[in-house]
Amino acid sequence: QVQLVQSGAEVKKPGASVKVSCKTSGYTLSGYYMHWVRQAPGQGLEWMGWINPNSGGTNYAQKFQDRVTMTWDTSISTAYMELSRLRSDDTAVYYCARLHSGRYSDYWGQGTLVTVSS
């Protein structure tokens, strides 16, 4: 069965970077992009961008364009999302989500809590 398993919670200081991983299993990578979505405490879902595992091509939300890097290691079927120059308002749960037919997310990771605090 399809599974997306994310790395554990992180605590970072302002200005630092964080790299969240999302290990996939149970499906053929090449057929699906991967979304990254975040959710601040008590807030709604916010799309950050997607990555094409075939080409490594990315599409980032304008808000994160200069701070986010999404990558993929096909040898271990794992996607990564790195966010730099962290601020306190980056405190959120970060989700990876498989993008079906380029339109909707049919499987989600369990989420990774990133806390930014001095």
Place this chain on the structure above:
Amino acid sequence: QSVLTQPPSVSGAPGQRVTVSCTGSSSNIGAGYDVHWYQQLPGTAPKLLIYGNSNRPSGVPDRFSGSKSGTSASLAISGLQAEDEAEYYCQSYDSSLSGSVFGGGTKLTVL
């Protein structure tokens, strides 16, 4: 401020029917892009509820239905059950932003 607008909350008694609206614009829903709905129970990841405006994934009860018209979409939940109490989000694509957009979420309370 979300690109897609949802009411912050809706409520209904067990057995009743409720609807959640999702209003967009000419660059997203009105441009013909599909709307998808997710259910998020407290402390869990979102779960796909409706895709392509009105399609239910396997395992989603037929009490849940979706529709789209013009620049808006709706999620209807009939025969409300206590377990339906959750946050509901709509999602689409926006051509101006060249990316996915979510609604702000609607909290459903079962009275």
